[in-house]
Amino acid sequence: MEDDDAAPHLPMDILYKIPTHISDPASLARLASSCKFWRNLIKDPAFLERLRRRHRDHGFTPSLLLGFFYQDKKRSSSDLWKYYIDKTRCLAPSFMRMSELSHFVGNKSARNAIKPLSLETFIPGLGASLNFYKPIASQDNFLVLRRQSEVATPNGQALNDLLCVCNPLTGETFEIPSHRYVPPDHYALFVTNDVNIYGCMSQSFQLTGIWIKKGDRFICECYSSKTGTWTRSQGVPHLMHGLYLVSSSATASGGVIHWLCGSWKQMSLTHIATLHIGNMELSYLELPPEAKRNKAPVLGSSADGGILLLIVQGLQMLLWKHSNALGTDSSSWVLSERIDMRSSLPQRVATLGIRAKVRLEMFRGKSGTVVLWIDEEGLFVFSLSDRSMRRIDSAHVTKKYFLCPYEIDWLSCLAITNLVVDGSLSLDAERQKTQGRWRTLMGRNLATNGAS
Structure with missing residues (x-):
């Protein structure tokens, strides 16, 4: 102009x-x-x-994902030696920025110039206080860090986890007191925006530990940042008879946790089980027929609270969406998108066609970010918003890390x-x-x- x-x-x-x-x-x-x-x-x-x-009425917001926090899955002897030599050395989780990940198009990709940042960059003065903590969950600016004890009690039970919740955006850390029980099977983080009588906004969080007993009974204990205490939830709901739980499929949002469930009789995935933390009740949603025939779908939550289901068929990705307003049966699922990934994948993988081994690892519904594992290539980040593909790193390097996507809330963005x-x-x-x-x-x- x-x-x-x-x-x-x-x-x-x-x-x-x-x-x-x-x-x-x-x-x-x-x-x-x-x-x-x-x-x-x-x-x-x-x-x-x-x-x-x-x-909330819009689709994916890719800039909500700032990057990935990660930590070694296994404590190496060299790191332990450094820790004992210098207890002020920071071995807290590192941060990989999205801006440092190279775009990948076909068989061409620029070399990653990843310069990971330590968590101490965002929270000055950490020292060794969060050494060997692993990032296990994040939601709307907050990050949950966990350090599992490698020492057991005389009767063989594991000691309580050491937990910390931090906000890298503001530099705050919240020490979480130990709960009374053995480490739970899952942790879920829920963040809420509060408005006081003067119209000022603030954020609070609830950290929930979930124990799954005998594969079908759910016990929860919740820590509130407002009260600073753990509270045992009332009720012990049981999974529907004839179903088994895929524990690794858990996704949490808006006070509920979703899991994929399968039928022992059919030996295939059939339902989504939803645990409502507020009243400790379970509800069920039947999967669409295409998902029942898929071995490894992943769950996500959209910005408007709907359930998202992502599956891979060959070199295509299918995104299904279910809204609570539509109903509770399988007919309420809508096939939102069918995505052809061939133009985004490495050329060697694209030429393999249906023989290519592409596995879904993570899915974040607000930013529309998908983490893919491609056999003999490594981890990639795929954006459902613009169909771009970014390489995280090679297969050799990323196998030793535990990655946790870091999404922030829309207002902070x-x-x-x-x-x-x-x-x-x-x-x-x-x-x-x-x-x-x-x-x-x-x-x-x-x-x-x-x-x-």
Whole structure:
């Protein structure tokens, strides 16, 4: 444009509608930087407030995923030796930024220039306090770290886990007291946005430990950041007779935890079991027929609270969505997308066709991020939003790490892209801190995404 203040030559009612169709804060930030007209429109408090209320109706928001925290799966003797030599040495989890992952197209991929950051970069002064802690869960800015004890009691029972919840965006850490029982089978993290009587926002979290006894009984104990104590949930629900639980399939969101279940009689996956933490009740949802014939689907939760189911058939990926508003039977499933991955996969894998070994590892429904394991190639990140593929690293390196995707909440993403300024949205004090601390990191993400 000749004049930075000049508006594009379109009717004003059309111009005002264009940004409302963009849900990703990174894309909004790029549009806002193009000229003053878009910048003034997007930073208008009324526009941001409407967008904040409507963002759940949009699809995936890729910029919510900032990267991956990871830690060695196994404590190496060299790390232990360093720990004993210098107890101030930080061996806390490291962080791999999305902006450092190279794009992969066909058989061409730039060499990864990964420069992992220590958790101490975001939480200064950690020292050795979180050495050997593994990231096990994250939701809306918060990260759960766990250190399992390798020492057992005289009767052979494992000692309690050492737990910590931190917020890398704000640099906060929360020490979690030990619970009364042996380590649970699963941990689930739930984050809520609270508004006080003065209209100020803050975040609180609930960490839930789930014990699955004899494969079909559920016992829960919950830690609340508001009370600072563990509370045993009432009731011990039992899994429906004739079903078995796929414990590794758990996904948590909005106060519920979903698992894939199979039928002992059919010896195949048939249902999704949902545990409602508030009232400790189980509900069931029948899988769509295509998923019942698949051996390794993965579950996810969408921004609007719906259940997402992702399966791989050959070199295609099928995304199914179920909304609670639609009903509870299998007919309420909708095939949302059918994605052909051949143009994104390594050329050697694409030529193998149905013989290629591609396995789903992780799925995050808010950002639309899928982590794939490709045999003899390693781990890759695939975006359901723009169909881009990024290599995490080679098979040799990534086998020794435990990866945990780090997604942030939508309002914090607006803050670190500098779209929220001078009270244009009622940010809490902690989110205001994020604007300066993570702006450089998000700037690198924007530069990388903008070049793609």
